[in-house]
Amino acid sequence: MANLTKAEPSILHNLAKHAPEGNSVSWSEIRGKNLKALNQTAFPHKKIEEWRFTDLKPVERTAFVPLNEAGTLPAADIEKYFIPESDRSRLVFINGSFQENYSSIGGLGKGVTVGNLNGFTNNSTVAEYFDKLVNYEDDVFTQFNGLMFEDGAFIHLEKGAKAEAPIQILNLYTDSAKPFVATPRMLVVAEEKSDVTIIEDHIGLSQNTYLTVPVCEVKVKKGAHIHHVRIQRDSINALHISRPIAYVEKNSEYHSYTITLGAKLSRNEPRVVQEDEEVDFTLDGLVLIDGEQIADTHSVMDHRFSHANSHQLHKVVVNGSAHSIFNGKIFVRRDAQKIDSFQENRNLLLSIDGLVNTKPQLEIFADDVLCSHGATIGQLDPEEVFYLQSRGMTEEKAKEVLTYAFALETIENVKVDSVHKLLIEEVYRYTKANTESKVTA
């Protein structure tokens, strides 16, 4: 191990010695580069502006062990998480390890390559982009992932290829004797005028404690379209720190919808970087949390060229003593004119003990742009509750209906039917759960 350690070693630094061997020259290089960076990077703490509201002590103070020492239990009954549309376009990972027997990749049509990254070490697309698109400043989590990853999802669409079915990337996390760390990885490259829908799902199968650090790199080339749904249904004791980053080229579209339901502590940092003019991108989010959950979204929408449409609707419902943090950065670089950017963070606070921190952050260096942004924190509108009551609904039912309606808007655009239904059910389950636990709004 390099002796360049500037940083006070954290649990992640300590686990670094368990990094796997590189199975090719290029991957050894990637691991080497990330190890070096990790050893020079300090674990974040609350005195850093970006981490002011999110305390990572649950990560630091958990005695995580390498996966092979964790005593993981087998996963059972996982077929129920398969979405029917992806019957022949599904990759399954358990605790980050690829499961060939549960995966199925025959149904995508011509020009679409899907598989475990580990089998594509010599692929030229992988060589060109893998770990090259990650761009998070001094970030131990991406470095850790870049050092520890073994398997991952690789999706490649050739020029003009249209995936015939949505691709489901199913990440399951099992019960274990000791807490472990998983490092899921994704690389998506959509060549010119290709089109794909991706459903990325993270599901905790028990109440287990684990840390997952998914890193996802996406390249959307000229005229390509990607619809990316990300569902976080981790265990209630899990820690989830994800870094999805997308680069959008001329005339391309990238639409991402993140639904955050699980984990004790989650930190999601989606980023979209514009690489040319005439692009359209979305970074919508829905967060439904309760109990002691903490859900933090730090996003970046980086407008570097003229003529971009961008959209970010981030809706949050907080109950119990849960805590939501939102920091949405919108950059509009000099000369990036004619930008139409919409950002709105709406928070519905259902309980007295819930907490919301929100910080829309616009940094605009061009003058001919339209950027609307807003953040609201509120309770259910008593006038709306009264309206429904006056139509015969009980107060509880009225609140349930209104919370449901509030949350529904963000998932309306999810275009895979079974996933849309599933999300409606999740929203319904959440609002129901709330009525049972006595809403105090």
Add this chain to the structure above:
Amino acid sequence: MLELKNLHAEVEGEGIEILKGVNLKVNKGEIHAIMGPNGSGKSTLAKVIAGHPEYEVTGGDIIYKGESILEMDPDERAHAGVFLAFQYPVEVPGVTNTTLLRESYNTIAASRGREELDPLEFDDYIREKLDLVEMNPDFLERSVNTGFSGGEKKRNEIFQMAVLQPTLSLLDETDSGLDIDALRIVSEGINKLHGEEDAVVLITHYQRLLNYIVPDYVHVMLGGRIVKSGGKELAFELEEKGYDWLESLAKVNGEAK
């Protein structure tokens, strides 16, 4: 049907009295119009009868069908047949008109001993009612009032009234925001819905609604009280003279009450 006895109410927690002793008696089969300038307490009166939690009744009583309903929640009052058509109907994105109405209809039906309707029966039932207010069936599948024009919202309120079949309808400025055609449609709808067994209380600024819906009684509200009552001719008098000539009636011992 409805009797208000010296009803006093204030905004909850603010101590500002808005209703200062309202007395009113409405029998079944009757239509009453309550008129008065802005800020006289007309809308508050309707909300208090419907049970809006923003207001606290500090004195007097509301007797409905022979019993005090002060302790009843708004939904319980709705179950008992009270209906408030809102001055500003609330938008409820994500909940379709059909969903809201079926939910409402069935809970009210259950509590009033009527038969609940399954989705198919309900569909037939509400389509009949649509014609009454000349509403497009598309409205059924749209989110409640979301993106509706002012006139469409008002029409939707009367549509809801048609579906829920209340025994006491409080119509709060249902005429405002309606063009002349919509006013006619809405008024005709209300006239068809009203019968011997129910009562309607219209709250309005203007006499023009009363050309279409002829009230049995007209009341003038000023300063939180009903200061004058009369037949439908009172409305014409108000249209002609305004409210100023009644101001003195709102004062007791020279002080505004």
